[in-house]
Amino acid sequence: MNLLSCGILVFLMCLKGRHCILPFTGGIGIYRPSYPHYHHPHPHHHHHPPPHHPPSTSGCGGLVRVQASHGGFVFTSPGYPTTYAPFSYCRWFFYTEREGGRLLVQCPVFDVEVSSPCSSGSYLALHDPLTRRDVWYCGNQGPQNEASTSNYLTVTFRGGGLGGAGRRGVYCTVSVLSYIPTIPPPTPSPSLCRVITGCGRRGTNTRIVGGTDASLHEFPWMALVLIPDGFCGGALINDRFVLTVAHCVEERVLPNNSLPTVVLGEHERSTPQETTNTLVLQAVRVWPHEDYQSGGSKDNDIALVELASLVSLDTVYPSIAPICPPSAIVSDGGLAVTAIGWGFTSVPGNRADVLQKVELVTVPLDQCQDRFQEGTVTNNMICAAAPGKDSCFDDSGSPLMTKVGNHWEVVGLVSFGPSICAQENTTGVYTKVSNYLSWIQNKVGRARTCPPV
Known part of the structure; x- marks a missing residue:
């Protein structure tokens, strides 16, 4: 507009x-307006895992199916709760098979070195495949209630050249968040x-x-x-x-x-x-x-x-x-x-x-x-x-x-x-x-x- x-x-x-x-x-x-911004998976593949990706160099990360009934998935920086090594790297590919489901990231513990911009040093990054939106976090300000817009979400942790320098790293959870309203609707009238x-x-x-x-x-x-x-x-x-x-x-x-x-x-x-x-x-x-x-x-x-x-x-x-x-x-x-x-x-x-x-x-x-x-x-x-x-x-x-x-x-x-x-x-x-x-x-x-x- x-x-x-x-x-x-x-x-x-x-x-x-x-x-x-x-x-x-x-x-x-x-x-006129169909300029690409959202990338939505093919409808018939909406609830299938994303394609194979290379494993993280540090041995952590990978493809993770998050189940709504299991209360979410916990992921941490390498070595947590001790400090992480220099150039450590983890990438997770989260998805859920729940109809209409989205993914919610919360990090109750977030303690990495501060960089400006965050992407130049140690960071946690969220990538939303649907909106192609990337958000980087560093310092003590991690994601608290960050939600995806589809059933896929990529999360990357990277340690800078100095490593954690005594910092604890991150402790986060990924859980399933649904678009379906949580408030029950009133009884419908047929007429x-x-x-x-x-x-x-x-x-x-x-x-x-x-x-x-x-x-x-x-x-x-x-x-x-x-x-x-x-x-x-x-x-x-x-x-x-x-x-x-x-x-x-x-x-x-x-x-x-x-x-x-x-x-x-x-x-x-x-x-x-x-x-x-x-x-x-x-x-x-x-x-x-x-x-x-x-x-x-x-x-x-x-x-x-x-x-x-x-x-x-x-x-x-x-x-x-x-x-x-x-x-x-x-x-x-x-x-x-x-x-x-x-x-x-x-x-x-x-x-x-x-x-x-x-x-x-x-x-x-x-x-x-x-x-x-x-x-x-x-x-x-x-x-x-x-x-x-x-x-x-x-x-x-x-x-x-x-x-x-x-x-x-x-x-x-x-x-x-x-x-x-x-x-x-x-x-x-x-x-x-x-x-x-x-x-x-x-x-x-x-x-x-x-x-x-």
Whole structure:
């Protein structure tokens, strides 16, 4: 999500207009937001051990399966509780086979030499394969409640050239932490939807309009769609389906019949600790629009992701709720809309860790068409812009929304845009959801939703 004018030219080498190589760390990304950041294991291998790795030079470490029923696994620095030797090295590859499980690292004893940066001397390092995030610890500040974002976690201990120099080293545990809420849900009602809200009712907003960070669960329909080489956004529309764009789930993005994983109730991608209501659900099927042309026209860029498990709409959890479909044809220009996503906040720059929001206004279609090559922008699209504001790389599939009365409706999905985000006389282009209501209804069938509030 680009909230500031970038002002820097981005050179894109696009393959058939969809997949682009960006001049940033990470390699290949999907045009608009599927730029790689998350790496999610193939769904059919999600609960198998990672591939073989060389053993640690000190003889410790190795591949470890952590079982939830055994209370966790203890690992220590070499020689603990006595000091560790110079250049000692251990690497553990932890995993759990528990469905939806994550791994929690806690180090009640942490005493290694201080280095600046930590990676230059003795350290304990955590590597999350899903987010590709690395964190180094040294001195007396070790991980206390550091959680992975998938069922894999790599932990490395390294002793510096001076060894422990009289320090004790580390004593840590790895245990299984589940995404499943620990608070039992209320007894569901077979005939009523959510007690507090129907579709499109957002959470409490503690920030002013035009801010950058969304409040915790301000947009409870927002979905993080994990694909093998990155992630996209999406919007929960009922108890079974997430709406996203076709270029995020087409065959060349999901090869060998692989399927995405959907995270609901997410807010800050790097930590699970801001909420107990995050749900991770496997997809059982994806439905790209039949008239979407992979690598060709950007028309009909819409898709549905069918979830393996039903999402309860009867509980009072504020973190997960569907958004309403559009109730009317979107006006051709001048409509106040809001876009959300975890995409880039500037170019060059970084992806957002906390969910971002940005206020935009729809642009008349003829004006938008003049800003792109002839035939690129069709009647199946909406354009939106604001000075210095835009959606950007890694926002693909995220909803463009408008408020109608007391509820919110999804009117568009982030599809594509110019290579330079948020520049003067440029607009983001969004799939026009109202043109696909019949198509959506035919696919979702009798999936359960809630009426607007």
